[in-house]
Amino acid sequence: MGPLQPVESLLILHAVAAACAPWLVVRLGRASFALLALPPAAGFAYAGWTGWRGLPARESTPWAPVAGLELSFRVDPLALLMTALVTGVGVLVLCYSARYFPEGDEGLGRYGGVMVAFAGSMLGLVTADNLLLLYVFWELTTVFSYLLIGSDPQSRPSRQAAMKALTVTTLGGLAMLAGFVLLGQAAGTYRISEIVASPPGLAPAAVVLVLVGALSKSAIFPFSTWLPAAMAAPTPVSAYLHAAAMVKAGVYLLARLGPAYGDLTLWRAVAVPLGVVTMLLGGWRALRENDLKRLLAYGTVSQLGFLVLLFGAGTRGAALAGVGMLLAHALFKAALFLVVGIVDHAAGTRDLRELSGAGRAMPWVCAAAVLAGASMAGLPPLAGFAGKEAALESLMGSPALVGVVAGSALTAAYTLRFLWGAFAAKPGVPPRPMHPTPAAMSGPAALLAVLGLVLAPLTSWYAGAMSGYTDTFREAGHHSHLALWSGFTPALLLSALALAAGVLLFLTRAPVARAGAALHVADSGQLFWLAVRRLDRFAIQLTGFIQRGSVPDYLMLTLLAAVGVGLFSVVYGGAPHVDVPIVAWQRPEQPIVVALLAAAAVLALFSRAYVLLALVVGLTGYGTALLFLAHGSPDLALTQFLAETLSLVVFALVLRRLPIQPVRGRVPVAVRLALGLAVGVVASGGGMVAMAARGTEPVGALMEEAARESGARNIVSAIILDIRAWDTLGESAVVIVLTLGVTSMVFLRRRTFAIERSLAGHRTEERPHWLAATLPRGQRALALEVVARLTFHTVLTLSVFLLFIGHSGVGGGFAGGIVAGLAITVRYLAGGRNELAVAVPAHAGVLMGAGLTLSAGTALIGLLFGRAALEMLATDVSVPLLGHVHLSTGLLFDLGVYVSIVGMVQDVLRGLGAELDRQIDAEETP
Known part of the structure; x- marks a missing residue:
């Protein structure tokens, strides 16, 4: 494992910037967004440098090779395109955010940090060359999008929208994970590039599961409901997540796996019809929306359906059109979302029925919107026109062509409705007073709109640059090429027909609106929450039937299940052959x-x-x-x-x-x-069967050698701190969660965040004396107080000794932490709950969190020195007075375990001890 590589460095840069964002916002205010835009800017520069140097670019760092997990990144033309979009649009949105939010907004630091973290997650997602690594970044985008959509925790619509997006995309992500595992096992590798180059045999279950994950992320029918609801998020979030980043993740996954599975009938049978349906439904709903942002949201749903259709078609021509539309859509849709934010900021409303004359008040913003809207409608000479022409040409002879033409007509209609609603002067609607628009807000929107015009003449060059990706499709399909002008072709005629139909739909918007009201069906959002309530009710009924409140019953059911599995294996699998020597005993005791x-x-x-x-x-x-x-x-x-x-x-x-x-x-x-x-x-019996079924040499013989390599003389220490350090870290987290869960049940009505420090009868400004006799006379145990005084510091010293000796002798952080906890327990038993507060002044949660953070943080030490995460590093130094000292990163890991265990014991004493004491005193007090 060598030094950090470019993509890894960029991801760490994003993580550091996200962690520092709250501090930067406190110090610099909105100006800090210029600094927060530097990591995405570095990613954009990396994309340009990589494209100039040559593709593909590969990076790989082993992480957990046995599990098939490695930090493997690959930048090919498709990944380069997505990297440029994710980082470039991210820079502009962060600059836009610096003037969108008011100075002093208390949530600004949180927003900035989560936005940068999301940008880093998207960068990792589009460059990952390992299915499991891609899934990790996929879920990170889900979590960060939940935080961004729910930016206003006081707003119920914001919370509901965030929960809806989290629920839909998480369920899809879990299905996708199962599909990834099936694909990886069938292919014998989790490397995406290797799977695409040599796909495993027909795996219908895996393909369907992956499609479910991709379609749910990109809001394809029947998963479309979450995206319009997500418009409760601030406008910069919508411009980034729902135009250039998050919703493109599902499209990207289809594009990435399309060369391997695009020619499968199952792939096309799912992706193409759902893409057509989504394109039509989204466009139709956009015609009925009066909120400019929701209008664009349904337009985004429609365009995502278009993209899924193209990449789902599985042909080279459709894929070429898809990458053209991928670029065009990011530019015009991000620009239009930013324009909505400008209009809302200037006029105080997004309702097109209340806006009038904004085009005269903001001519430059209106010009940018017209330019972006023209690209969305597919007018020449813009990038959207080139992409749509290529799409129509690639679908010639396909039944989906009819749906695309109809969807294009709807696109033109809702584009005109957006521009008319936002900027036109309407009879009977008085113009609203407009606030001035800062250049930092109008600049990014104008730049994105202009890029759609500037890049249009370069589409032929762009098609050549993307050929390294599109040529990987095995089926050429109908001849298609990406260019600004292809001559007078049937595709041009269909495009003109769609535009004419779109203009007609706009001009007849009143009867169209009446027809929409007559054809009104159940709202998808209402259906979603109805399904959630029904599922919740079923879960409550099922839980009430199974869990009757008896812990012995739960334990008995668990044990019966274990016995049943064993018997089932014997009855249906046959009695296993066990060739293991059985020794009654080895020692007489x-x-x-x-x-x-x-x-x-x-x-x-x-x-x-x-x-x-x-x-x-x-x-x-x-x-x-x-x-x-x-x-x-x-x-x-x-x-x-x-x-x-x-x-x-x-x-x-x-x-x-x-x-x-x-x-x-x-x-x-x-x-x-x-x-x-x-x-x-x-x-x-299960243990003996497992031993007899072992197909490889046992690792026990290698333990001594592994301990020597790690510098430990204690084999157990080498196992838990180096060989199985991930297990130890996970077990520490489990113990902490278990402790918090158990002690929290005591605080059903009252959760204290600090133990009471007041000492009855000793209310002075001085620090209370150690074991200050705070218990009532009848409850004091003088012998226990004497023992506590004599042993407390000695036992704490012993715990520290066990911590330091664990690398070479009997002990360790776990044992030392329990010994320290027992010392604190003795002091609590001698002095009561008030004494506990004095004995451990730090909060239990802080101790557990700090310990877990310290243990997990040692993973970075190995990475910084070019070694594996959590790999133990050791060195010998000479210290004056102490002499030869052996230092190891395992000691830092063990120290984290020690602190976590001390915090766990304190939390147990605080919940099951101090809080129960308080409750007993409250019950006994008349």
Whole structure:
């Protein structure tokens, strides 16, 4: 693994800028958007440099090769086009945002950071050459678009629109992920370029799943409902996400996989009809909208249907027309969205029924809108005309041609309606007063509109530049070429016919509107929320039927399912052949410990008191630690012993709120005993079957060598901090989430963000004394206070020793964190909840978050030094007075685990200890 490569550097630059955005906005205000535009500008410069240097450009960095995951990027003509659009339009939108939002807007820092993060995610998406990596960026765009659409959390329409977009695109993304896995497994690789070059055999399920993801992202029928609702977002968000970036992700995926699957009947049967339907429905709805922004939204839906149709046709000519329209659409639609923002900013409304005479008040803005609108309608000599001509020519002889001509007529009609509604002087509608428009707002819109005119004569050169992509389609289809003028052809005649029909539709807009009202069908947004409510009701009913509030029942169902799976495998799969040597025991103490464990487990079945039950269950845990020790695993034994001790503390805290005698279970003891034995047999048998079915050499023999390579003398430490560091990081996150979930249930009505620090009877300005006798006299335990005073600092020192010794001896961050937590527990038991606040002044959530961040942050250290993420780096230094010191990044990772565990224990004590204390005191106070 070498140094950072260009695309990786650009992604990191976007991430850093996004993280610094709130700070920059606080310091510089709206002027900070000039700095935030630098990462996308660098991406645009990279696109130009790469195009000049030659294509394709490849980058690859191993990430998790065993799982088929690598940071693999590839820039070919299609990726270069999308990179230029995503970054170039991103720069202009960020500059536009600097004057769109008022100075001092409290959400400006958040908006700027999320916008830059979204731009980086789109850059990663269009350059990724690995299906799994593409999915990661795909979902990042989903999350960031949710935050951008819901920019105003106080607005209900904004929240609903964000949730609708998140729901639709996430469900589609999950389907797409399943399709990616099927494709990758069938092809034997997750490299997109290799799959396209040599696609696996017919995989209809994979193709359909990928199409579902692409169509939902690009708002194709029946997933169109989320895009018009997303117009609740600020206008710059719509100009970026819904013209040049997010909605193009699905189109890009179809374009990327089209050379491999475009000639499949299934591919065309799904993409082409849905594209035609979407184009027609979107155009028809645009004719009925009075809000300029929603009019453009439905127009975007229509144009996306057009693009999906072209890339779904699977021919070289249609793909050439598709890349032409891809460029033209980004330019004219982003420009028109920015124009809507200017009109709204100047006039205070987007309702075309209330606007009149804006063209005279803003002639330059009107000119930009006319230029962009003409390109959208397909008028010469603009880029939209060249793309539409190529599309009509490529579809000659196809049934879809009729739909495209009809859709083009609708496009011309709603374009005229937009321009008339925004800028024309209307009889009976008084002109609205207009605020002046800053050049920083009108400039980006004008530049995008002019580019549609300037680039139109270069379409022939552009077609040649894109030939490296379009030539990968195996089927040529009807002859087509991308040019500003192709002569008098049938395509030109159809284009003129569509324009004439569009003008007629506009001139007869009143009867068309009446016909639309007569043909009104159920609103897609209402159908969406109806479906959500029905699904929610079904989920509640199903949950109520399955979950009756009995934890023993849940556990029994889970265990029965495990036994059932084992029996099903034996009955229908046959008894497996197990060729594993079975040894009763290796050391004489092992059967003794097992007998004690079995006796404790049986005793737990007959225990009638919760306290005795907790102690007996604890004995099974301590016995397991002894088994680890007997097998020569002192590190595991220490961890098990400490974890069991902490579990007993949790039991003790919870038992204060439970009756002394447990309620008799409904399941007989014999049934529970039989179920336990069955689970044991299935688990043991499954383990032996897994061992017998092993097809490769076990890695145990390599552990010692791996530990030496990482510089660790403790093999367990080498495993959890280097070899399986990702597992450790994931488990830390799971433990933190579990802790927060459990303790949050205690705060159903009252969630405290800090433990009370007031000490009854000691309200002074001085810092309270350590163990200041804050408990009532009858609740104090002097012996425990003395023990706490004598052992607290010693035990904390021991925890730090375990942290540092873990790399070369028995210990580690997990064990050290539990020891520190037990020291805090003793101090809490001695001094009560007020003492807990003094013992750990930091908030538990801060500690857990800081620890997890520190552990995850060590992944970047390896990348900065040209190594794998989370790979352990070590060095030896000489320190005065200390002598030879061995330093390792594993220590930083372990320190993060240590801090996380301390925060977890504090949160447990805060929820199950301090909060329960407060509730008990409140109940006892008359």
